[in-house]
Amino acid sequence: MHLVTRANWGAKPPRFPLVQIASTRGVKVHYEGAPVPADLAKPENHSKCAGRVRAIQADHLANRKENYSDIAYSFVVCPHGHVFEGRGLHKLQAANGNHQLNVNHYSVCGMVGDSGLTQPTDAQLDGIRDAIDLLREKGGAGAEIKGHRDGFATMCPGDPLEAWVKKGAPRPVAA
Template identity: 65%
Template structure:
């Protein structure tokens, strides 16, 4: 784990003493829910991440309506996979929505937005798993990994990240998740592949999965030729995952594709 302590990222002191908790049922995953520039995800942009974490803490400390004690999260994870210590282990979060929810689970926030940078990098997913495992080891977190929206009316942590949570929050490259091994499913063929109007058994297999998930917009089929019905059906699947606006345009992306679990053909 690439861990950055509060002192290392330049945290300000807490406004009040943070509440101790002995254990939780698990961890809830969050995102910023605002615009995050795509440039933050560049491999050479990690030098900007500590400043962004300081900005998040400053905005929380300035929020007198919520009256936060500190940055609301127990940890934050940047697109480069570094885990920034927030409130830390054995400290009640301020992010999950209610007092009861805040003692039930820790909160880990990905530096990811509702626009701009919306797709988590593999390094970020690995960092989120690192944060979860750290909170299990040092904070007595239970086995649950949920999204902020589980139990609270919010779009957080966004469609792409919530799809990963629903798949069991697997570590990229295998391990740490739940369910059937990923190699039994059709790998994502790439966004451009679908826009080339493909004719393939993969399209049929995808359509059958969409039908099984109750997302069919087909009048007949599905079949091997990519059609507008396929795109409309896939848009229904994206909306099921919580995607909105241009993120639910019916063109498959890697995260939503992995969540669909199209069997190998």
């Protein structure tokens, strides 16, 4: 696993303390739901991924309607398979749509969007599985793996990620 800690990607501190949780039923998979540049997946553009996570956090902190205290996701995974720590382990996240849905599942966001880069890379799918496995092993996540749209009216996580989740979120087969 290529874990990028909050300190390493330059996270701002939460606006107020995050709620501690012991466990969840599982994990919900998300996407950005906005355009993601298609060329972000090029190996030479990995240096842009930390800035993209900072931008996601800045957008969430600026959203006073939702009143996010921090980036909403537990983890964010870039197209190169690096797992960026969001709220992290044992923290109530805020991405699933309402309080009960947030209590029930952690959230992992694949850095793909509704245009541009819409198809997750194999490295990214592997990274999402790494994040799910970490949440299970050290965060008390249960066996459920669902898409954000499972239980909440949204297009998230997009059709490609939703199809992958429906197949059981398998690790890509090495070529």
